[in-house]
Amino acid sequence: MGEVEIRRSRRRKRTVSAHREGDKTIVLVPAHLTAAQEAEAVRSLVQRLDRRDKRARPSDDELMARAAQLSRTWLGGSAEPLTVRWVSNQNARWGSCSSADRSIRLSDRLKGMPSYVVDYVLLHELAHLIEPNHSKRFWALVDQYPEATKAKGFLEGVSWTQR
Incomplete structure (x- = not known):
């Protein structure tokens, strides 16, 4: 999965998003999420980014x-x-x-x-x-x-x- 950095924000209320900065995945989450909600969001978003990258980056x-x-x-x-x-x-x-x-x-x-x-x-x-x-x-x-x-x-x- 590579390095994942989670950035919590008190201003972020509902949305969770992720993007890549070099080899690192940055996940932006609302501060109120539970550990389980955060883990599921990270897993889901990293998988989505991996699928997108595989389509865009042929072997x-x-x-x-x-x-x-x-x-x-x-x-x-x-x-x-x-x-x-x-x-x-x-x-x-x-x-x-x-x-x-x-x-x-x-x-x-x-x-x-x-x-x-x-x-x-x-x-x-x-x-x-x-x-x-x-x-x-x-x-x-x-x-x-x-x-x-x-x-x-x-x-x-x-x-x-x-x-």
């Missing part, structure tokens, strides 16, 4: 399956990575591709972003398996994706706010 295996689907749909199946995985050490890039070992790495900063954005970055890296640079041919491959412009704009906005 490496799910990324590999998604890469195969994107390759078939937009690249005629010609991009075939050997590995596709999340990494936590990419802070300047959204993804990277090594043509030599056919590996794709996506920054875990993408986790929780809309699926069309993750798909765009994944397709961008898949295209590098076909065209290793950012040539016109490369961009022609990537720009087949109908959400490409929207995803680029989303990522530019995120990057701008993180300056």
Whole structure:
């Protein structure tokens, strides 16, 4: 379950809520709750957050399956990575591709972003398996994706706010 911090409030009368701050779960509860009510609220809210995170954060295996689907749909199946995985050490890039070992790495900063954005970055890296640079041919491959412009704009906005 990870670390859970419970914050009681005398001003909070009925609602219980929870959110994540990094690896910590913060649960906000009214001060009048009994220990049993608090324990049930914490259990329920943490489970809900875990389910939401699982939907928003596909596993490496799910990324590999998604890469195969994107390759078939937009690249005629010609991009075939050997590995596709999340990494936590990419802070300047959204993804990277090594043509030599056919590996794709996506920054875990993408986790929780809309699926069309993750798909765009994944397709961008898949295209590098076909065209290793950012040539016109490369961009022609990537720009087949109908959400490409929207995803680029989303990522530019995120990057701008993180300056």
